[in-house]
Amino acid sequence: MKVVVDFDLCESNAVCMEIAPEVFEVRDDDFLYVLDENPAEGLHDKVRDAADRCPKQAITLEG
Amino acid sequence: MSDNGAPRIVIVGASLAGVHAAQAIRRSGADAEIVLIGDEADHPYDRPPLSKQYLGGDWDAEKLLLRPSKDPDALGVEWRLGTDAVGLDLEARTVRTLSMDDGPDEVGFDGLVIATGARARRLPDTDGLSDVHVVRSKADADRLRAAVADRGGPIAVIGAGFIGGEVAATFRSAGHDVTMIEAAEAPLTRVLDAEAGMMIAERHRVEGVEVRLGVGVDGFEIDDHGDHQHVRGVRLADGSTVEARTVVVGIGAIPNTEWLGGSGLEIDNGVRADATCLAAPGVVVAGDVANWDHPRYGRPMRVEQWDNGVDQGGYAGRRILADLAGEPIDPFDPVPWFWSDQYDWKIQFAGIAGRGREIIHGDPAEGRFAQLYLDEGGAPCGLLAVNRPRHAIKGRQFLTSAASADEIRDALA
Numbered sequence A: 001m002k003v004v005v006d007f008d009l010c011e012s013n014a015v016c017m018e019i020a021p022e023v024f025e026v027r028d029d030d031f032l033y034v035l036d037e038n039p040a041e042g043l044h045d046k047v048r049d050a051a052d053r054c055p056k057q058a059i060t061l062e063g
Numbered sequence B: 001m002s003d004n005g006a007p008r009i010v011i012v013g014a015s016l017a018g019v020h021a022a023q024a025i026r027r028s029g030a031d032a033e034i035v036l037i038g039d040e041a042d043h044p045y046d047r048p049p050l051s052k053q054y055l056g057g058d059w060d061a062e063k064l065l066l067r068p069s070k071d072p073d074a075l076g077v078e079w080r081l082g083t084d085a086v087g088l089d090l091e092a093r094t095v096r097t098l099s100m101d102d103g104p105d106e107v108g109f110d111g112l113v114i115a116t117g118a119r120a121r122r123l124p125d126t127d128g129l130s131d132v133h134v135v136r137s138k139a140d141a142d143r144l145r146a147a148v149a150d151r152g153g154p155i156a157v158i159g160a161g162f163i164g165g166e167v168a169a170t171f172r173s174a175g176h177d178v179t180m181i182e183a184a185e186a187p188l189t190r191v192l193d194a195e196a197g198m199m200i201a202e203r204h205r206v207e208g209v210e211v212r213l214g215v216g217v218d219g220f221e222i223d224d225h226g227d228h229q230h231v232r233g234v235r236l237a238d239g240s241t242v243e244a245r246t247v248v249v250g251i252g253a254i255p256n257t258e259w260l261g262g263s264g265l266e267i268d269n270g271v272r273a274d275a276t277c278l279a280a281p282g283v284v285v286a287g288d289v290a291n292w293d294h295p296r297y298g299r300p301m302r303v304e305q306w307d308n309g310v311d312q313g314g315y316a317g318r319r320i321l322a323d324l325a326g327e328p329i330d331p332f333d334p335v336p337w338f339w340s341d342q343y344d345w346k347i348q349f350a351g352i353a354g355r356g357r358e359i360i361h362g363d364p365a366e367g368r369f370a371q372l373y374l375d376e377g378g379a380p381c382g383l384l385a386v387n388r389p390r391h392a393i394k395g396r397q398f399l400t401s402a403a404s405a406d407e408i409r410d411a412l413a
């Protein structure tokens, strides 16, 4: 699984970070950082959940 | 039961909640046949952009699609689009349908998810007026876009709720003359509070929207061209007239429950259900149509918000599987959360409003702030964040864990 974020859509609301902090982090500069573009199997459910709950549909999962 | 003996789950309403119910069932790995019935012809799309980027012409239809619509086969469901559910027989365990292409049919189920959402409330006696619009479906937004491209402004928006505010902001940003008319003394008094509502009204005024508060609509000024009629203006209760060639009505939504008439399900502001969203054995509700016993708030609640559609949809999928397997499941007990984008304002709200409130961060005058709401007992119950998107989500976490007001003040100051 590869995590791709469309930064034109992302508004840094940290919904994804609430669900999968291992993979998504919104820092004090108000930008989202993807900490792990290829998360391990054990994180896939969480990452899928984060992609679902992103209100801007900014997260795409490939593979 | 399907041919191979796997249970058949029928989901009625192929939009946000319905699709997430289907997805949750597939992701569980359960062996179940899923039939997804929806009256719209299009594969499921996202509604929030309909009053924002799509209405403004910044997005095309492709961009609206919900993710599973991009590869519909991958969802592993039998799609029955363009198909209305017209009746439910709980005893025979069948849904009666009427399809645009194939006519009437009947489909049996072992489990049923009701996710028929809501439709826009209209003003009485406006059916024949093609210049009077609502925005609920892509078809509505397409009509409105075309009308404004064709006839232009001025535009009158009736109702200063979130959808009205977004439509006004979209058209004002595109350079149209816009008047927003609201019967209440302040916008959003039911959802937020009068002061916050007035801040949003003020934001519209600064952008050049004419905002008329505390005045109802009496009717329309019409130009009669024989075979068709055009709106010239909106007549207000105070005797004045607002010039308008296009009118958008945003006065709330009505849950789509008519097809359940006579089914025996309790219909009261949507479909009533218990704390696990179960409306009857083997029947679960989700999304805008669901009025379930919300454990946290101790009362029935119906939530017309995007995140709830996703969350409750997924829960409904798991709920129906638990029901079929005779297994227990925790109640559905979220802190609700929604957003609204108007101009450069990102408005977000977690929880529910209460009487007490205090600004805990930023300054409304600068258009960046967070406001905490407190319930009668002084406990935190809601958090409004404007242009502070992270605050709302953190606030929601704190509300979920029933944090004290001091903890929230400290963390979000």
Ligand SMILES: Cc1cc2nc3c(=O)[nH]c(=O)nc-3n(C[C@H](O)[C@H](O)[C@H](O)COP(=O)(O)OP(=O)(O)OC[C@H]3O[C@@H](n4cnc5c(N)ncnc54)[C@H](O)[C@@H]3O)c2cc1C
Binding pocket: B012, B013, B014, B015, B016, B017, B018, B037, B038, B039, B040, B046, B047, B048, B049, B050, B051, B083, B084, B085, B086, B115, B116, B117, B118, B119, B135, B136, B137, B163, B256, B259, B286, B287, B288, B289, B303, B304, B305, B306, B307, B309, B337, B338, B339, B340, B341
């Ligand atoms: C213009 C607009 C902007 C919005 N913006 C925001 C926002 O910014 N933030 C936010 O939090 N929320 C927003 N929302 C709310 C959010 O979109 C809804 O909460 C969400 O769509 C609810 O999903 P649902 O699946 O429950 O219902 P719906 O999306 O209403 O879907 C129900 C589906 O069932 C179909 N249906 C109805 N009856 C039948 C039947 N008898 N047989 C077959 N099919 C049937 C309907 O046609 C529809 O396709 C917005 C809504 C609109 C309309």
Ligand code: SF4
Binding pocket: A005, A009, A010, A011, A012, A013, A014, A015, A016, A017, A024, A026, A032, A053, A054, A055, A056, A057, A058, A059
């Ligand atoms: S949830 Fe979506 S919009 Fe919010 S920070 Fe994550 S990617 Fe960005």
